[in-house]
Amino acid sequence: xxxxxxxxxxxxxxxxxxxxxxxxxxxxxxxxxxxxxxxxxxxxxxxxxxxxxxxxxxxxxxxxxxxxxxxxxxxxxxxxxxxxxxxxxxxxxxxxxxxxxxxxxxxxxxxxxxxxxxxxxxxxxxxxxxxxxxxxxxxxxxxxxxxxxxxxxxxxxxxxxxxxxxxxxxxxxxxxxxxxxxxxxxxxxxxxxxxxxxxxxxxxxxxxxxxxxxxxxxxxxxxxxxxxxxxxxxxxxxxxxxxxxxxxxxxxxxxxxxxxxxxxxxxxxxxxxxxxxxxxxxxxxxxxxxxxxxxxxxxxxxxxxxxxxxxxxxxxxxxxxxxxxxxxxxxxxxxxxxxxxxxxxxxxxxxxxxxxxxxxxxxxxxxxxxxxxxxxxxxxxxxxxxxxxxxxxxxxxxxxxxxxxxxxxxxxxxxxxxxxxxxxxxxxxxxxxxxxxxxxxxxxxxxxxxxxxxxxxxxxxxxxxxxxxxxxxxxxxxxxxxxxxxxxxxxxxxxxxxxxxxxxxxxxxxxxxxxxxxxxxxxxxxxxxxxxxxxxxxxxxxxxxxxxxxxxxxxxxxxxxxxxxxxxxxxxxxxxxxxxxxxxxxxxxxxxxxxxxxxxxxxxxxxxxxxxxxxxxxxxxxxxxxxxxxxxxxxxxxxxxxxxxxxxxxxxxxxxxxxxxxxxxxxxxxxxxxxxxxxxxxxxxxxxxxxxxxxx
Numbered sequence: 165x166x167x168x169x170x171x172x173x174x175x176x177x178x179x180x181x182x183x184x185x186x187x188x189x190x191x192x193x194x195x196x197x198x199x200x201x202x203x204x205x206x207x208x209x210x211x212x213x214x215x216x217x218x219x220x221x222x223x224x225x226x227x228x229x230x231x232x233x234x235x236x237x238x239x240x241x242x243x244x245x246x247x248x249x250x251x252x253x254x255x256x257x258x259x260x261x262x263x264x265x266x267x268x269x270x271x272x273x274x275x276x277x278x279x280x281x282x283x284x285x286x287x288x289x290x291x292x293x294x295x296x297x298x299x300x301x302x303x304x305x306x307x308x309x310x311x312x313x314x315x316x317x318x319x320x321x322x323x324x325x326x327x328x329x330x331x332x333x334x335x336x337x338x339x340x341x342x343x344x345x346x347x348x349x350x351x352x353x354x355x356x357x358x359x360x361x362x363x364x365x366x367x368x369x370x371x372x373x374x375x376x377x378x379x380x381x382x383x384x385x386x387x388x389x390x391x392x393x394x395x396x397x398x399x400x401x402x403x404x405x406x407x408x409x410x411x412x413x414x415x416x417x418x419x420x421x422x423x424x425x426x427x428x429x430x431x432x433x434x435x436x437x438x439x440x441x442x443x444x445x446x447x448x449x450x451x452x453x454x455x456x457x458x459x460x461x462x463x464x465x466x467x468x469x470x471x472x473x474x475x476x477x478x479x480x481x482x483x484x485x486x487x488x489x490x491x492x493x494x495x496x497x498x499x500x501x502x503x504x505x506x507x508x509x510x511x512x513x514x515x516x517x518x519x520x521x522x523x524x525x526x527x528x529x530x531x532x533x534x535x536x537x538x539x540x541x542x543x544x545x546x547x548x549x550x551x552x553x554x555x556x557x558x559x560x561x562x563x564x565x566x567x568x569x570x571x572x573x574x575x576x577x578x579x580x581x582x583x584x585x586x587x588x589x590x591x592x593x594x595x596x597x598x599x600x601x602x603x604x605x606x607x608x609x610x611x612x613x614x615x616x617x618x619x620x621x622x623x624x625x626x627x628x629x630x631x632x633x634x635x636x637x638x639x640x641x642x643x644x645x646x647x648x649x650x651x652x653x654x655x656x657x658x659x660x661x662x663x664x665x666x667x668x669x670x671x672x673x674x675x676x677x678x679x680x681x682x683x684x685x686x687x688x689x690x691x692x693x694x695x696x697x698x699x700x701x702x703x704x705x706x707x708x709x710x711x712x713x714x715x716x717x718x719x720x721x722x723x724x725x726x727x728x729x730x731x732x733x734x735x736x737x738x739x740x741x742x743x744x745x746x747x748x749x750x751x752x753x754x755x756x757x758x759x760x761x762x763x764x765x766x767x768x769x770x771x772x773x774x775x776x777x778x779x780x781x782x783x784x785x786x787x788x789x790x791x792x793x794x795x796x797x798x799x800x801x802x803x804x805x806x807x808x809x810x811x812x813x814x815x816x817x818x819x820x821x822x823x824x825x826x827x828x829x830x831x832x833x834x835x836x837x838x839x840x841x842x843x844x845x846x847x848x849x850x851x852x853x854x855x856x857x858x859x860x
Contacts, residue, residue, distance in 0.1 A: 197221050207238075211296055213249065214239040228272060230258025244292040245282045253278035269342040273376075280353040287359045344377040363433045367391050380406050385416075392431025395424060408457075415455045422449040441502035444471055459483065466493075473498050488555040495560070500567040536748055536787070540657035544613050548584075551608035556581035569632040570595065584609035587616075597642070598624030607652065614652025615659070621645040626671060641674015641712070649718055660721050660745050667716035667723075674712065679791060680705040681756055682734050685778055688793045708732050714739075721746035734759055743786055750789050754780035 200217050207215040219234010233255045240249035254277030260270040284292045352370035357363070371388045387399045403416025425445045426436040439445055450468035454461070462480040469475075477493030558579040565572045578590040587605035594600075602619035621629075622644050631637040649665015652658075683698075683705070690697040707730075714728040721744060728739035736759065741752030756778045781792040 210299065211238070212299055213241065213296070219254070224258065227261055228258040229261050229264070230256070230272065232256050240282065240284075241292050241295055243286065244284045247282060248280075249282055249292060249296075251280045252276060263343075267341075269344075271343070271345045273345040274347045276347075276349045276352065278351045278353070279349060280355070282355045282357075284357045285359065289360065342377075342379065346376050346383075347372060347374040349373075365392060365432050368393070377405065380404060391428060392433070395427040395431040397421075397423060397428070411458055413455070413457055415453070417451070417453050419451040420449055422447055424448075437503075438505055439503050440506045441499075444502040447471055471502070486553040486555065489558070491558040493558075493560050495562045495565075497564040498562055498566070500565070501569065536745065540655070540660065540746070542656045544653065544655055544659065546613070548608040548610075548613060551581075551586060551606070552584040554581060554586065556586050565593070569635070570629070571632060572600070595621075596625045596629045598622050600624075610652065612652050612654050612658075614650065616650040617665075618648040619646070626674065638677045639671065639674065640677065640706075641671040641709075643669070643671035643674070643712075645669050647716075657746065663718060663721075665718040667718065669712070669714045669716070671709075671712045673710060675706040675708045676712075677706045679707055681707045681737070681754075681780065682732075682758075684780075684791070684793055685735075685756060685758065688778075725752075728754075737780075741782070745786070748786045749784065750782055750786045752782040752789075754782070756780050 197220060200221070204215040204217065207213075216237045216239075217233060217235075219236065220232075221234070222232040224230045234253070236252050236255065237248035238250040240247070254275070256272070256275040258272040260272075263270040282292075286292075349370065349372040352367075352372070354365075354367040354370055356365040367389050369388075369390055371386075373386045375383045375385075377383045382402060382404050385399075385401045385403070387397070389397045391397060398421035399418065400421075401416040401418040403414060403418075406413045406415075425448055427446075429436045437445065448468070448470045450466070452466040452468075453464045455464055456462070460480065460482050463478055466475070466477050466479065474496045475493055477491060479489070479491035479493075482488040482490075556579055558577075560575075560577045560579065562575040563573070565575045572593040572595045575593045576590070577588045577592075579587070580589050581587065585605060585607050587603065589603055589605075591602045591604065592600065599622050600620070601622075603617065604619075605616040607614040607616065623642060624645070625642050627637040627640045630639055645668070647665065647667040649663055651660075651663030651665075653660075653662050687697045709730045709732040712728075712730045714725050717724045717726075722742050723745065724742040726740040728737070730737040730739075736757045737754050738757075739752060739754040741750070743750045743752070757775065758778070760775045778793060782789050783792070784790045
């Protein structure tokens with residue numbers, strides 16, 4: 165029996181040797197170049213495109229089953245490039261025979277010499293790769309259907325436990341022991357053209373090198389590309405690939421060499437954004453660690469440097485159909501204003517005072533479009549559909565932030581979102597000696613975006629805040645401001661019109677700059693009385709106050725206030741009116757009342773108006789309103805009030821005179837009554853005496 169087995173083994177070995185010898189002879193004798201036409205015909209039948217093999221074809225069998233080819237081209241689809249869709253100067257690919265016969269995949273490096281790929285999207289929006297992809301997908305589907313067993317027959321055989329698992333795990337077992345020799349793509353070229361937009365991009369050269377890849381072992385990927393002949397992209401990743409629960413798992417530590425984003429956009433044929441700081445958006449570099457599975461992408465570590473701003477964080481994306489995004493990021497310093505467009509040249513018109521009316525501020529006029537007009541035209545046309553299925557859970561912390569001129573510290577934001585409603589449920593920051601808190605939500609469920617907000621400033625110094633925000637500190641003092649409301653629209657103008665909300669302002673120990681109401685009242689009073697107007701004070705135009713409060717009602721594109729109250733050492737003021745943000749106009753009325761009991765030497769004019777309400781009208785352009793003081797009306801009212809007081813005084817004096825006369829008449833009457841009573845007594849005594857004498 166042993167002898168039989170020995171002879172059988174020798175026979176099998178002999179057959180193997182003969183087979184190898186036969187293949188070796190075939191490789192030596194048969195020239196694959198004789199089959200160029202058959203190969204080209206088979207490829208054209210499969211792809212619908214002409215294949216040309218211009219270089220020599222070489223092949224080997226033992227110990228590597230391999231193919232080497234010279235210059236090869238694949239034609240483009242009709243109506244696209246005249247040049248080939250794909251061309252390669254050289255190709256090398258080989259698989260080791262003995263490991264493959266034992267169910268183990270081992271390859272040499274795949275080498276692609278000077279590959280050129282030309283991609284195009286035509287004016288109708290169809291790409292030159294789409295038909296090729298559809299053909300290959302159709303061929304794969306047809307092959308898959310042909311390989312499927314009859315519906316009435318079980319795929320793995322009934323009652324044979326484990327056969328199905330073997331079938332399912334076969335490819336994974338092959339991959340688990342595979343040794344992929346890597347990839348070397350040398351001096352490649354990628355061309356892209358979009359006929360609709362006219363965009364054209366060339367990446368030349370494109371070099372890619374992937375080291376030998378084994379499951380569970382580290383490998384290095386290096387990508388080096390020159391984009392548009394101007395900007396170089398260098399990316400390195402050290403990672404590994406594993407199979408976990410039957411699915412691929414990839415982890416890599418990556419490094420991105422410094423890159424110029426503006427230069428990259430220019431190289432890609434895109435206009436680079438013009439920034440307020442020309443040096444902004446000119447350097448980005450980073451590194452991190454990424455872990456990916458078919459269902460999840462996770463940035464376990466992210467270190468990014470952008471123009472001196474350092475960001476550290478982590479993020480993850482789950483469920484690509486309805487993505488769930490989670491992140492946490494910390495930023496040291498960020499100046500958002502550096503990345504905004506440079507400010508447009510402003511043309512202002514200076515107003516002139518005439519009589520009792522004068523502009524309260526600068527700007528506006530007919531010199532150019534106002535900033536508010538430009539803001540209202542901004543369209544809110546970002547896509548809403550992707551946001552409706554997005555789930556968001558994030559945390560952002562910024563040490564120092566500058567945005568819209570504002571300087572904030574210790575900024576914190578807790579972001580969340582689901583079912584089309586996303587935003588910051590908690591915003592906090594320290595600014596201008598005070599604190600900020602609030603929330604901001606975006607509602608993407610409707611046809612147009614909508615916002616909902618609540619913002620509060622506490623114990624904030626308004627002068628530096630407004631100076632940084634608007635370039636003009638028109639309000640001094642420390643206090644509180646609160647704003648809340650909601651609205652939506654296709655652009656900022658529609659959002660302003662739809663916004664419905666309320667606000668509240670309370671400031672202490674401050675001043676309104678740009679207008680000195682007491683001085684204006686003094687000047688108007690002097691003109692009405694024919695006196696010389698007093699010289700303005702040395703300090704700039706301002707109205708000091710000890711307290712200022714107001715509530716705001718916002719709706720229909722207008723802001724209305726009916727309860728402004730201001731108190732200062734020399735006057736009190738109450739106001740009501742509205743500002744129309746859409747028409748950019750203001751119509752506001754103040755009732756200014758100089759305080760009573762002012763000193764004659766310090767306030768000779770205001771002293772005469774003590775307790776009199778002086779009407780002040782603020783009208784015209786929202787950004788450059790006119791202020792009018794109707795002092796004559798106030799004086800007429802004062803005269804009428806004084807006449808009324810005099811009439812009351814005269815009536816009171818007449819009443820007092822009547823009372824005095826009545827008292828005097830009463831006294832005279834009482835005196836007469838006393839005299840008459842005495843005379844009656846005397847007559848009675850006399851009568852008694854006479855009667856007494858008669859009887860005697």
